[in-house]
Amino acid sequence: MDVRRVAVLTSFNALYVGAVLHYLYRLFPPLVVAVGRRLNSQRLRDPSTTVHAFGCSLVDNVHCGTIYIPTYFVYVGTLEGNIDEAAATLRREWWPTYASCTLFWVPYSWCNFALAPPSARVRITAVGNFVWSIFVDWIAHRGPFRAS
Template sequence: MRKYFRVVKCMFKNYPVVSNSIIYGSLCVGAEFSQQCITKKLMSTPPQPIDTDMVARYAIYGTTIGGPLLAVWYRWLDNKFVGTSIKIISRKLLIDQFFMTPQLLVIFYVAMSVMEKKSNLFEECRQKFLPTFKNSCMFWLPVQSINFLLVPPAFRVTYVGCCSFAWVNILCWIKRQEY
């Protein structure tokens, strides 16, 4: 078991973007799959099949867009603001939530619209950005406080990915809503 943890630690140290992208993408897939199991299998009468195309889109987004962006972002944030004082953590929280999060939400909605081949790539983002951002603040501010205070930098994206399992379920639900 120790050997396994050494290998994982080595992968995260030597290949942080790739390692975090694979984990983040896998967690996005798991979140979308579990969300569909709830909404399509348990809450629908009759049960509906899993939308595998949507699961694939979350795999693409999480592995090739979200994971790499977050890995690079947290590395930059940790190098720019070193330490765990209240002042530094507050800066990280505010910059993360009010600078990076809006960009990630726009990227998410536009990337999904591109993959869904929608004619207006920005319409869903325009309709859902504010409700998504409000929910994001309620969810991520406490989660990121723990992240910046307690989680070692090498595991920040993995921690965020694990929390994203819950967040992507919320995001999937918001995405399916009509506004």
């Protein structure tokens, strides 16, 4: 077991899930409602619908691709003392990471936004993030992606 890597992952998840997501998850439903108004979609505007929950899940997915994944690679690489390698790994591994992120997080967060009360969403995300962190850490440390 790599104690340093565990400490880095724990600190990242504590900061990101424990602090950042509490703020971001409050923004997703009003953003989806605003899009629903713009598109004249009652189901997007209604937070009790699965369509609204799916909209929140898609917003979360965009957030993951544009903010979470780059932040993860840079943060972990910096704390491990490999900032140059972290940037190269991010460039090389962004697509497979984002693709797997989409496959895991879109259904997971859709269920989260559809079924969980707002007060429980970050905690439920933390459970999924535990599994996801193990996987994304494997991607970050496995070496260059090789298509079969």
